[in-house]
Amino acid sequence: MTDIAPDGSPVAFYRRLPATGEPELIHGAVVAGASVLDLGCGPGRIAGPLAALGHPVTGVDNGAGMIAALPAGVEGIVGDAATVRLGRRFGAALLASHLVNDPANGAAFVATAAAHLEPGGVVIGETYPPGWDPAGAVGRVSHLGDAEIVLRSATLDGDRLEAVVRYGVDGVEWSQAFTARVLDETGLRALLADAGLRFDRWLDRPGWFVATA
Incomplete structure (x- = not known):
């Protein structure tokens, strides 16, 4: 496992990880066929199944090895999810893998997601569940x-x-x-608000939420 992403994640290991219901959760929370921007997509554990569910998916990751491992049907872009601006809008922006909890770049990740939403689009994210010990x-x-x-x-x-x-x-x-x-709901709402987003609701999976512009 010599191909290591900039954050220390071994590409070969992450290619072995299956989705565990996240694609279906996201699919049910967005408009049918909505385009999805997957920030910090890794090798496509979620992006691939989302594409199979009928969503045009664009994945952004700063690891070239991760992007190279994306499955067919997913557009891959090597870039920094904290700063990338693609000049395009999407029906949904995905912040999985606790990106919102990054102490240095959490706010920037949220701002990137907000900057890529089309009118009526949503941000779907994953945070540590409130009360997690x-x-x-x-x-x-x-x-x-x-x-x-x-x-x-x-x-x-x-x-x-x-x-x-x-x-x-x-x-x-x-x-x-x-x-x-670690964010409580108040902290999460404030983080989203700083990017012009509004917390909408929790999804039926601990820590997963929807935000709107």
Whole structure:
């Protein structure tokens, strides 16, 4: 797994991860056939199935290896999701993988999503669910396909989370540290409002929400 994205994510590992209902969730929250901009798309775990559901999908990621791994039918663009401006509008902009929780670029990611919405378009995002207890999740093993994911440590200081996740697949293990900003609903609403967006509703999956312009 030598192809590593700029954020430290190994491309080969992320190609192994299946979607777990997110495409259907998003499909049900947008207009039929709506175009979708997937910011931080990775290798297309969500983008590919969305395209199969009839949505024109454009994925943006700063990892060239991630974009190269996108499935057929998804337009891929190598770029920084915090700053990219494509000069096009979409029916929906997707902020999965807790992009809104990025302490350095969360606001910029939201601004990018807002800048690409067509009239009546929506932003669909993923945040840590309100009331989530990171300390209680330490040591818990989860599986996505044949990959194993374990939260090894988590320290919460105010709204700042510092954590280490261990990944494993095919007998190979490695750890990745990350920092996140944990938002309550008030904080999420404020973040969205700063980009001219309005929190609309929670979706039927913990942490997933819809925002409108």
